[in-house]
Amino acid sequence: MSLTPPKSDWYKPAEGAEKLWIGIALVWCFVMSLMMPYWHFKGKQNSQGEAYAVTAQAFQERTDQFVEDNQVGEYNGVPLVAPAPGSDVYLVAQMWSWYPVLQLQQGETYRLHVSSVDLQHGFSLQPMNMNFQIMPGYDHVLTITPTTTGEFTIVCNEFCGIGHDRMIGKIFVE
Amino acid sequence: MSSSSTSSAGLTGSDSESRSCHTTGLNVCLTAQRFIKLNAVAAVVFLLLGGVAAILLALTRWQAIHLLPVDWFYRILTFHGLNMLIFWILFFEVAILYFASTTPLNSKLFSRKVAWVSFGMMLVGAIMVNVVILQGKADVMLTSYLPLLAHPAFYLGIILVAVGTLVAVFNFFATLYIAKRDKTYEGSVPLVTFGATAAAIIAVVTLLHGAIVMIPTFTYSLGWTAEPDPMWYRMIWWGLGHQSQQVNVTAMVAVWYLIGHLATGARPVNETVCRGAFVLYILFINLASAHHLLVDPGVGSAWKIWNTSYAMYLAVLASMIHAFTVPASVEVAMREKGHNKGIFGWVTALPWRNPALSAVVLSLLIFGFVGGITGVTLGTQQINIIAHNTLRIPGHFHATVVGGTTLAFMGLAYYVIPLMFKRNFIGRKWAMIQPWLFGGGILLVSIGKSFAGSMGVARRTWDIEPAGIYGSAAHMFLGVMGIGAIIAVASLFIFVGLCVGTILFGKRIKEGEAMADWGTAQPVGDAKEGSLEHDHWSMKGTIVLTAVFLLCFAVYYFANWKALADVWPVR
Known part of the structure; x- marks a missing residue:
């Protein structure tokens, strides 16, 4: 026993x-x-954790340059940016927004750099339900190929303070 | 149960007061008994606090009700996590350690003073943490991921709880040592003590991770040192956060064996196999922090794959072994008692009016079929992409930690309270249904969360409406979660009410009396203990059960690979 x-x-x-x-x-x-x-x-779906050390200021500067070079319009007051297929794409996570709004092409591959300039955030692409951790100080590179068209929503799914639930971004694929 | 208050022959040391238990015939060290009581009562108080928080949270996430304002939602979520996952479970585990190192070994507890130090540190730490959270100075969630920063007292409180627990673990090992030295038992330690030892070893590794991550965070919060790297924090914190749950798993399995024995007289079919499985936990479970870093930057594929599988899923193998050996031991015991009809005749003959038994059966089923299968699948490196930080994750761990560990510990309480407080339970009919309500409620919670999470609903978020993308199905599953939470928390209140009522008003168990029987399996016909010892295929029901389990596991596992294959290519 x-x-x-x-x-x-x-x-x-x-x-x-x-x-x-x-x-x-x-x-x-x-x-x-x-x-x-x-x-x-x-x-075809792997999280390899490709990342580079980056300061918040440097990442913000790269993103601003990227927006300046590729902006095609505005969406709800946020720049709408259409990068060339195969290029480097930048997305800033901050309390409580995703910057800028992206317009991608179906079947093309992009190197999507995502980093935070303040707290940790969660990149949750809906309705695909693809989720990645976004860290301050880390330029997280996601090499993605959108295979479906339409409007996609980025939800923050790592707690980042009182406005966390309103941290919503957009990606359009055509 | 009665107190003989004399130093009985088996117990060592001159001042070791003990009594003989008239239910089990075992000697109970009175010092150990006092600290088992103290820790168990503290544990139940924290369970109650966590339960109140649970219902507030569930009724907020159920969007139709949306009870709490935003700041209080995150505050209460932090409070719920710490009280349930840390305080309730650690205090109860200390009670289990004190029990497992004394009574089964016929030994006294190593030190009363050390036990006081441990209890004091843990209690002060836990109260500090709760006060700081409710003051609104630590809205950082259980994980307190940097750069989020709480008041220094929050970290100090956690450090106190962790070190206090380490002190209790030291008392446990010291007790094992003096029992061995004084030869209070012969041969190897009993299986329950062996399981508790495995849990204690994992706890040491776990709590050291806690100290490594919390001390620099504490000094940073005071402004004395620089900010620790947030990725480093995540990796080490989960060495605490995930491994501590493996302490729970190990303790829970030890409780499964214990209750199986108390209710049906079950003994392990093969001691080597059961013990070997515990050793696998010790060896392989400590890689688990990787489960939380599977979609993180900065850690590569090879690291993620190797660590998430705990080497080669050898800790999962251990759980799968227990999933066979625990029901097999009960089945063989029942068959030897003459309950031999068909494949599942022994199941209907189990003493179902015993709440500890039904709690353990439900704990095993919920832990295995829901918690275990989802856990291994969601913790698969690539599949984690479609699960990370969605409600699928709490859907998984409410099936393991709540439906599994908490329910098993509740079952144990139905024995601990009469045996330690020497009072028979009040409201025995309520006790009979309590595990079923709790198990059923938590199953709904888990299912509701898991399905809502599959639809992309995030965990730890106050409101899903601003995203504007969730349809009626997601809302329905949040409702399922809400209804389940109402049932589970109602059952939790019944449980706490019964425990407190029994401690205060339960009928005293007189000198020389055994505790009132909850129901034990009785022999029928020409039953003979040990008659099936050499029949290695007699556990037919268990064979069917594990075959069904493996089938469910494989279906869920490969269905998730299919779901992953449907999303955008990413690398």
Whole structure:
């Protein structure tokens, strides 16, 4: 019993159904372990954590330059920016907005740099439900390829203070 | 149960007062008993505070009600996390450690003074944290991610709780040492003590992470040192945050074995297998902080893949082994008692009127089928992209920590209170339904959160309307969560009411009397204990149960890979 010391000869290998289950469970664990490297090479959705150290000021400057070079309009008072396919795209997370609004092309690949100039934020792209952590001091590079068109909403999903729920951004794909 | 107040033969030391328990026949060290009582009562008080917070939060996130104003929502969310995940569980685990190192080993507790120091530090720390939060000086969530900054007293309180717990863990190991030295038991320690030891070892590693991350954060909050790097903070903090949950898992599994034994006389089918699984926890569980960094910048694919799988999912293997051995031990015990009809005849013959048993059965099922399967899947490196920081995450851990650990600890309380306070439970009919209400309620909470999270609803957010993108289905699942929370918290209040009522007004258990039986499995026919010891295929119901479990696991796991394949390519 589990409340008293076991018999002195308790050490014995697993047998029967118990042994079979341990074997099956171990195989399942190997399958799950191998799925991740498999997807890393063959799958299209990976979070490789590509990142570069950056100060808030430097990242804001790069973003401002990016907006100046590529702005095509405005959306609710925020610059609407249409970068060239394959180019570097910048997105600033701050309390409590995403800057600027992006206009991307379907099937093209972009290097999306996202960083925060204050607290930690969460980049949650809806309705795709793709989520990434955004950190101050880290230029997080997401190499993305929009495959569907329409209006996409960026929700902040890391708590960042009282206005957290109103931190909403937009990406348009055409 | 009665107090003989003399130094019984088995206990060591000249001043070791003890009594013999007339329910279990075991010796109970009176010093240990006092601290088991103190820690258990403190734990239940924090559970109550966390429960009040829980209902306020659920009724806020249920958008149709949207109860709390924004500042109080985040304040109460911080309060809920700390009281439930840290204070309730740590205090109860200290009670379990004091029990597991004394009574099963027939030993006295190493030191009363050390136990006082531990309890004092933990209590002062916990009160400090709660006061600072309610004053509005620490609206930083449980995780307090830098650069968010709380009042220094918040960090100091957490440090006090962590160090106080470490002191209790020291008392536990010292007790193991003197029991061994004084030969209070023969051979190997009992399985429950072994499991508690595994939990204590993991707790040391966990709490050291806590000290490493909290001390520089505390000095930073005072302006003495520079700000720690926020990524470094995340990695080390989760060495505390996630591993502490593995302490809970380990303690919970020990409770499963304990209640299985108390209610049905179950003994491990194979001690080596059960103990080996606990060792796997110790060896592999400490990589778990990676689960929270899977979509973070600055840590690469190889690091994420290796760590998230705890090497090669060997800690998951340990849980899957317990998922077999715990029901198998109960099934074999029931079959040996003559309950042999068909595959599941032994299940219907279980003593279901025993609330501890139903709590543990539900705990095992909810932990395994909901918490475990979702946890491994969401913690898969790439799948985390479609789960991180959505309500799917709290959907997962309310099934593990609440439906699993908390429910198992509630089940244990149905034995701890009569055995330690020597009073029989009041309201025994209420006790019978309490685990079912709690398990059912938390299951709805978990399902509601998980589905809303699959629809992109974020965790830790006061209002989802400003995003303007969530439809009626997401709102419906938030409603499911709200209704589940009402049921679960009502059940929690029943539980606390029964515990407090029993401690104050329960009928005293007289000298030489056993506690009133909750219901134990009785033998029928020509039952013989040990008759199935050499039949290694007798646990047919468990074989079916685990086969169904594996099937559910595989379906959910691969369905999530499919869902991931449908989103935009990213690398």
